[in-house]
Amino acid sequence: MATIAPSRRVRRTPFSDGVEAAGVKGYTVYNRMLLPTVFRSIVEDYHHLKSAVQVWDVACERQVELRGPDAARLMQMLTPRDLRGMLPGQCFYLPIVDETGGMLNDPVGLMLADDRWWISIADSDLLLWVKGLAYGYRLDVLVDEPDISPLAVQGPQAETLMARVFGDAVRAIRFFRFGWFDFNGVSMAIARSGYSKQGGYEIYVDGTQNGMPLWHALMEAGRDLDVHAGCPNLIERIEGGLLSYGNDMTRENTPHECGLGKFCSTQTAIGCVGRDALLRVAKEGPTQQIRAIAIDGDIPPCDRAWPLMAKGKRIGQVTSAAKSPDFGTNVAIGMVRMTHWDAGTAFEVHTPDGVRAATVQDKFWL
């Protein structure tokens, strides 16, 4: 396996010193920033995530900040989700689409105030799209990337650990809500959210210089909880059906194909750039859609789309796959044509190591 070359262009994070001291073994690059992928082994990290608590450097979830009188209008231009009912202190998962209805990102949006939002982005330079629209429409809005770096605390012991560092009030934060908490005199947004199904928080660390002090505080406070440096876990996120932009969906796909129709209110999302393009698919439904897929046998790492084949015809593709210790099969995420997307449908998946049998599941594993 090739190593990752050092350069400033692949940005370090405020937590990179901690990540390295913890013995990171694998990295990916996400939003032109380092994102750890493995510490001990993916399987060890997986079991630990499900039983203890981990601190994740997810600074690569960069923020796009919108601020000004037209911020709310611009936010609604970005997404077919109806934002009229959203209140400060709420997080919304947001399909972001272009004028053709193609997915540009699937971030979490945070409403800070009536005229101020953060968009906590997946892996694409959404900033450039938002800036382009704001400029083209001559909107009165500032669009920028602030010095905010998310640090996630995930796992069954996350609440206990967070309460020790930020006080018992963090226990009251509801799912996909956030509040403001003090660390070393700096106020930081803390949300009940994160890219796992094990529960936990994301701390929007304000100021690069506050990164390592908070990292150390969490590690110190969680020693008896077996806290460990961690990262989004490939196996666990597939089991939980957590999609990955760039893997499981791209600009080619509509939100409805990605199973995100429930986050779209295309009729009422007035102003959304992709609204016209999505009205028909919102009404009639997509012709292919994301499915949980179980794959038999041994499989290699999934570093490219694997064709799904039935009777010699391509009927979809798998884009994320890993062997699950807890479920005794290879868990996978794929896009499947409607002719073959019903639960129980069997077909072939063509991996670089050969053909394997695969079956559509009725839902994700957890």
Added chain:
Amino acid sequence: MATIAPSRRVRRTPFSDGVEAAGVKGYTVYNRMLLPTVFRSIVEDYHHLKSAVQVWDVACERQVELRGPDAARLMQMLTPRDLRGMLPGQCFYLPIVDETGGMLNDPVGLMLADDRWWISIADSDLLLWVKGLAYGYRLDVLVDEPDISPLAVQGPQAETLMARVFGDAVRAIRFFRFGWFDFNGVSMAIARSGYSKQGGYEIYVDGTQNGMPLWHALMEAGRDLDVHAGCPNLIERIEGGLLSYGNDMTRENTPHECGLGKFCSTQTAIGCVGRDALLRVAKEGPTQQIRAIAIDGDIPPCDRAWPLMAKGKRIGQVTSAAKSPDFGTNVAIGMVRMTHWDAGTAFEVHTPDGVRAATVQDKFWL
């Protein structure tokens, strides 16, 4: 050193099979795609590049295609370089700026026809900015990423090798011009260009399926020329003063700070989005600028900005650095305040391994 994790999101290229068979040892990620950084060793690759010929997988230079009646207008909106004199068959190096005059990319633009262009991009999702502007201004233009993957042939033997595969007509291609050549029945643009100072070509390979056949044809035809798989070489590109977007310049910098004022005709580039913001700096000049910098002693890999200090004050930063075998010093690229940018000025550079002496050079090394 950590390895790079496999995932579809970090895209393979049409040439990845060849790169792997050639024993790639290091990768970076560039435009969410794999870019090799080292094959034998950076020093061996360097000497070979300067003496023989290499084939580079630079598919990560993705193309943004503009096509339609408003394509030329949109192109001029992107850059302070005056494009009125540009003709089909020409390549232009283009500073691309936002409404504040900040650099968004530094691609090579290819004019295919009066109403059709390719922008061969550096490391940012320029597509999203261009699409945002096109939508905001309701321009009649298609903006998309075609299935075009550049393959570079670089080194003193590049012309000989290319003539064997594409015919002697490639010898007549002038610097930063391109022509159309046939490979296996497919017409491909070939430009005299590339990210080295050793001379060579970039082939805009049309169609993923044509990647490996062309790779093999070049390797086969160049066997007696000692052709080898290669990649942009860190040392050689610093010696030659080839800037790297994301390393040596970011959205924080104007073209003039990057020493790219010679590519700007801010007065006459009517329609450029950043024109207003750049008029003053174009007239008065920047207060900091890119310089060639020599650094004494041993240095670590440069994976973050290294502060330049004089009398306890920060007067700039180094963003690319490597030990040069041919020039017997560490060659570096940095941004230096005007108080310290004259050739011969000495100051300190603070690397993670300690303080080193550094001196401004009057020009780059080759």
